Amino acid sequence: MDELVSLCARRGFIFPSSEIYGGINGFWDYGPLGVELKNNLKAFWWQRVVRERDDVEGLDSTVIAHPRTWEASGHVEHFSDPMVDCRTCKRRFRADHVDVPCPEAPKQRSVAECDLTEARNFNLMLRTFIGASEDAASTAFLRAETCQSIFTDFKRVREAARQKIPFGIAQIGKAFRNEINPRNFTFRSREFEQAELEFFVHPSERERWFEYWLEQRVGFHRELGFGDDRLRVRPHEPDELAHYAKAAADVEFLFPFGWQEIEGVHDRGDWDLSRHTEYSGKDLAVTDEQTKERFVPMVVETSVGIDRTALALLCNAYQEEALEGGDTRTVLRLHPAVAPIKAAVLPLSKKLAEPVRRIAADLRRHWNVFYDDAGNIGRRYRRQDEAGTPLCVTYDFESEDDGQVTVRERDGMQQERIALDGLEAYLRERLEARP
Ligand code: ATP
16 A cells, blocks of 8 residues: 555655645645546546436536535434544544554554543534625535435426436535545545436335446446455445435445445435425425326435545556566556556657657547657656556657557557557557457
């Protein structure tokens, strides 16, 4: 994990926010490679969940919603974690996370043996004020999950898109939680992104759709390259379920710090739409056109953390590989769909810069392509291996005569001579093939 964190900072994937001021706990910035990785992941999710289906609509709602939203959702009252303080080291911990070494005396004891106060509930919603006064009436919350606006916008979106049950509304966006102990790099942050789908179904079909979406979502993570040894589904025990939920399962990934949730799939019943009906006074029930039955749809939710999945992708991809001759290389074996740079184009010598810049400009109409003419070719390949670039295209003095380039593949390091005419098609086949 330490090596990955250091690679992420050095290569500009992810590093602390406000680093020159010493950072701010639980907040992370994504640099040039990180923002590409994250955008690719979001685009991939959007493609599979929204674009490829005619029963899911997209939404982009505000971070701040009417405060009644959060009363209706139960967050104002219940969205809290139990918190304890240590009287010796003065630090604050989640009462259900005390199985960690005490920062004061890490070798001797875990926090559980510290001089802890009684647990108190701590609300995780971040607050702000709207308008000029800072009183209770102007208090608003930064959303703790993206889905609540999907429920409050449900009627508008359904009517505008002329959708009938079953159908879903999806959104990707920032969420904020004042986590007591942000930790494990970006795994538990205070500002993060979620990609959520709320799928609205007839009450008689909730089980079927829950199973369907769970399978779809596991398929998505497999597509990203997570193997069975690092991916599992953990159904919730009955005592873990929210009181309104009929079923829930976590999709878990094996991080270097253990099995952890990256996505939740939940049968939320009619809790959300019923509560928003109650609090807004607006009827959110629907009528079945054929049977004329009036009902409140049930909701199956899939909620994945973009940052957690990006971290899982990096953990899964990271490898230090021994090469022949005692050499080693660090390589990120990222799926081409999420790799920040799809191909690097490299002139063997700076004298060949001009034609290679033209090739780069051509390819950039389709992909994020990196041009690099600095240093020896072996070192340039290594830099791309570390960035997770699937293919390197090298132009040498022979290319001038035979119109061919060498394409080097990241994982197996095989090299192939390809005609420049066919380069775009060759890259497309390797970068965009569906597994
Ligand atoms: P946890 O138990 O880890 O706090 P949760 O069960 O509260 O998570 P959900 O409310 O189901 O999480 O959120 C759905 C997804 O959002 C999670 O699977 C995770 O990927 C992501 N997520 C939640 N909290 C955080 C966080 N603090 N930092 C990064 N991602 C988060």
